[in-house]
Amino acid sequence: MKPRRQFIAQSSALTLALTLQPATLFAQNANDSLDTLVRAYVGKATPTEGRVKLDVAPLVDNGNSVPVEITVQSPMTATDHVIGIALFNEKNPQHNVAEFTLNHRTGRARVATRIRLSTSQKLVAVAKMNDGRCFTHTVDVLVTLAACIEE
Amino acid sequence: MARALIALPPQIKIGDTIEIRALIQHPMETGYRRSNEGTMLTRNLIRKFTCQFEGVNGTAGTAETFFSANLHAAVAANPYLAFSFAVAEAGALLFTWSGDEGFSQSERRTLKII
Numbered sequence: 001m002k003p004r005r006q007f008i009a010q011s012s013a014l015t016l017a018l019t020l021q022p023a024t025l026f027a028q029n030a031n032d033s034l035d036t037l038v039r040a041y042v043g044k045a046t047p048t049e050g051r052v053k054l055d056v057a058p059l060v061d062n063g064n065s066v067p068v069e070i071t072v073q074s075p076m077t078a079t080d081h082v083i084g085i086a087l088f089n090e091k092n093p094q095h096n097v098a099e100f101t102l103n104h105r106t107g108r109a110r111v112a113t114r115i116r117l118s119t120s121q122k123l124v125a126v127a128k129m130n131d132g133r134c135f136t137h138t139v140d141v142l143v144t145l146a147a148c149i150e151e
Numbered sequence: 152m153a154r155a156l157i158a159l160p161p162q163i164k165i166g167d168t169i170e171i172r173a174l175i176q177h178p179m180e181t182g183y184r185r186s187n188e189g190t191m192l193t194r195n196l197i198r199k200f201t202c203q204f205e206g207v208n209g210t211a212g213t214a215e216t217f218f219s220a221n222l223h224a225a226v227a228a229n230p231y232l233a234f235s236f237a238v239a240e241a242g243a244l245l246f247t248w249s250g251d252e253g254f255s256q257s258e259r260r261t262l263k264i265i
Contacts, residue, residue, distance in 0.1 A: 064227060064228070065227040065228070066227070069233075076237070089225060092224075092225050093181075093183050093224070094223055094224050094225060096221075096223040096225070097223055097225040097226065098220055098221060098222050098223060098225075098226055099220065099221045100218070100219070100220045100221075100234075101216075101218070101219045101220070102217070102218060102234075103217055104237075105204065105215065105217035105236065105237055105239075106217050106218055106234065106235055106236060106237070107168035107169075107235045107236055107237030108168050108170075108235035108237075110233075110234070110235060111220075111232070111233065111234050112231075112232070112233035112234075113220075113226060113227075113230065113231055113232050113233070114226070114227040114230075114231050115225050115226055115227055116181075116224070116225050116226070116227050117225075147227075
């Protein structure tokens, strides 16, 4: 009798584990908010608002190509410059947009590109300075025609 | 070879900070879309862009990277990047794009110093 009971107990535990796992995975994805992404990028530093400006139109007609510009207030000298700029989104299938690496030879802490947005969402730009400080800027955008919809 | 467009100022003075604009022809297929037949389109992205400076006085092959970018699916097709460079001496810029399906392309532009 014992092996059978054991088998039932084990198999039910296994079923429970299998049913629970996707749920916890999903919960993790849902919690994968902008905050955690920013924290993963900056490491131990505490990100503060300011000094970095994410310039994007508040109302976007076409999510397939959205011009964005990120400017950081920095003298860009050998002793005081920006070493990295990252851009994250909230609701695209992948939250990373791009990470840029700069040094004092870049001369100006300004980067512009064109991105895709799947829906109305938040965007956050993070700037990392050479002395370890980090700055962020969060922007809300409204998208009328989303990317990834049409074939 | 994909078509690459690189815009540099026509005349550069030593000490200037110039703006560089680079665009390359590429679909940046996200891997989330379906074709008209309903099959998933495989992901095909440019993952990495670097821009290096080769000074005329430096030895060949010792280019200095002053700007690089990691790109993801959220970058629009035909990736466009605008960034800057502080010109300290005459030389050339080396642009490199690399990505999925063995994509790799390099372009070289000499700075027009006056």
